[in-house]
Amino acid sequence: MKSKTNINNDNLIKFSSILKDKTNNGFIVLERNDKLPYAVLLKKKKKVDHLFNFWIFCATLGLWSIAWIYITQVSSKAKKILIAIDEDGNPFEEKCYMG
Numbered sequence: 001m002k003s004k005t006n007i008n009n010d011n012l013i014k015f016s017s018i019l020k021d022k023t024n025n026g027f028i029v030l031e032r033n034d035k036l037p038y039a040v041l042l043k044k045k046k047k048v049d050h051l052f053n054f055w056i057f058c059a060t061l062g063l064w065s066i067a068w069i070y071i072t073q074v075s076s077k078a079k080k081i082l083i084a085i086d087e088d089g090n091p092f093e094e095k096c097y098m099g
Contacts, residue, residue: 011085012037018083018091027081038084040096045078 015037023029027041048071057064080096 011089014089014091015039015083015085022081022083027079030080036084038082041081041083043079043081046076048072048076 012034015034019029019032019039019041022041025043027043029039030042031040033039050072053064053068053071057068078098080098082094082096083091084094085091
């Protein structure tokens with residue numbers, strides 16, 4: 001049976017690896033607490049080049065409109081997430097309200 005400090009160290013290593021993966025994907029850490037452990041991460045919104053997308057829209061005779069709408073409405077929005085480890089040592093991720 002593992003000791004409590006061993007379990008905490010394993011959870012902290014797991015938590016740190018998840019944070020490293022997210023920061024490599026473009027998120028920045030807004031708040032971090034290693035005692036609980038949890039972190040709030042933010043991914044800034046991307047700027048959409050509408051002129052470029054319009055040219056692709058014209059070249060594909062309107063088929064690009066579906067991708068263009070998705071890029072504009074979903075992919076380019078800012079995202080804020082909470083990453084934490086629960087009592088059982090399982091990592092979880094939740095979306096935060098951006099109000």
